[in-house]
Amino acid sequence: MxxxxxxxxxxxxxxxxxxxxxxxxxxxxxxxxxxxxxxxxxxxxxxxxxxxxxxxxxxxxxxxxxxxxxxxxxxxxxxxxxxxxxxxxxxxxxxxxxxxxxxxxxxxxxxxxxxxxxxxxMQGLTAQYLLRRTYRVQPGDTILIHAAAGGVGLIVCQWAKALGATVIGTVSSDEKAALARLHGCDHAIISTREKVSERVRALTGGAGVNVVYDSIGKDTFLDSLACLRPLGMMVSFGNASGPVEAFDLGLLARMGSLFLTRPTLFTYTARREDxxxxxxxxxxxxxxxxxxxxxxxxxxxxxxxxxxxxxxxxxxxxxxxxxx
Known part of the structure; x- marks a missing residue:
């Protein structure tokens, strides 16, 4: 048995x-x-x-x-x-x-x-499709990864840094900020006491980031959109705070013709060769x-x-x- x-x-x-x-x-x-x-x-x-x-x-x-x-x-x-x-x-x-x-x-x-x-x-293959397929990170890109001290977050920080990106991550405490930095995060934002989009704009000279990887969901969705530069991509891949609420699709146009996707690992791995x-x-x-x-x-x-x-x-x- x-x-x-x-x-x-x-x-x-x-x-x-x-x-x-x-x-x-x-x-x-x-x-x-x-x-x-x-x-x-x-x-x-x-x-x-x-x-x-x-x-x-x-x-x-x-x-x-x-x-x-x-x-x-x-x-x-x-x-x-x-x-x-x-x-x-x-x-x-x-x-x-x-x-x-x-x-x-x-x-x-x-x-x-x-x-x-x-x-x-699961966490590593998720990081792989996020960084190499959903939005293919290039040298010189600036990315935002939420929950940077989590399992996916720590892998994304290291891998994106190895790809030549500037990595901004959100965390909930000073201890987690230190951990994220040890794993390649250039700038750790403590989301419990800083408004993420304001801090991202300050860090990027007002430009915003190329891509946001957001596994938090409802609580961070709109502020994540506010972090993006024009034509940036919002990747919503989790719901830790609950599912994203309905919103006016025209918001994507007004915020800079943004791209939005909701990927899953199992779509990316459906074919054995992939x-x-x-x-x-x-x-x-x-x-x-x-x-x-x-x-x-x-x-x-x-x-x-x-x-x-x-x-x-x-x-x-x-x-x-x-x-x-």
Missing amino acids: SHLIRFERTGGPEVLQWVEVDVPRPAAGEVQVRHHAVGLNYIDTYHRSGLYPLPLPSGLGQEAAGVVEAVGEGVTEFLPGDRVAYAGGPLGAYAELRNIAAQQLVKLPDSLSFEQGAAMM LLAMADELFGVVASGQVRITINQRYPLQDAVTAHRDLEARRTTGSTVLIP
């Missing part, structure tokens, strides 16, 4: 349950993976709370790394003993053992640990030392309730992993 986290109703962290299950042999096209580390991501709280509705009962989690224990019929790319990692649905990464479609897995290089793999896949290319680039920048995966919290998987409480209370920085 194996164990996993399941929830039968939406709500706070207390709805998460540690249950025993029997994991069958992998079906055709599937791989059975023994998890060594599981990634914790803010999207997990959206699924648990009901912000992103799901059929219930449901598993949780979209990111993990481990070792292949068995393969189903027709699987030729993976063998028992292979080190693998993944980010994607269906939900169920909060588990000791699971079956998952082979097409969602990538091989984890020996140079990377299981914890790095679990911590980097997933493999994105993962290869991510693994490359980590292996080169240009990007360090900062794992600042570790919890036993069984203590997912505590991990969720700390995440939502902003008591975490960098990446967090759950250990089965």
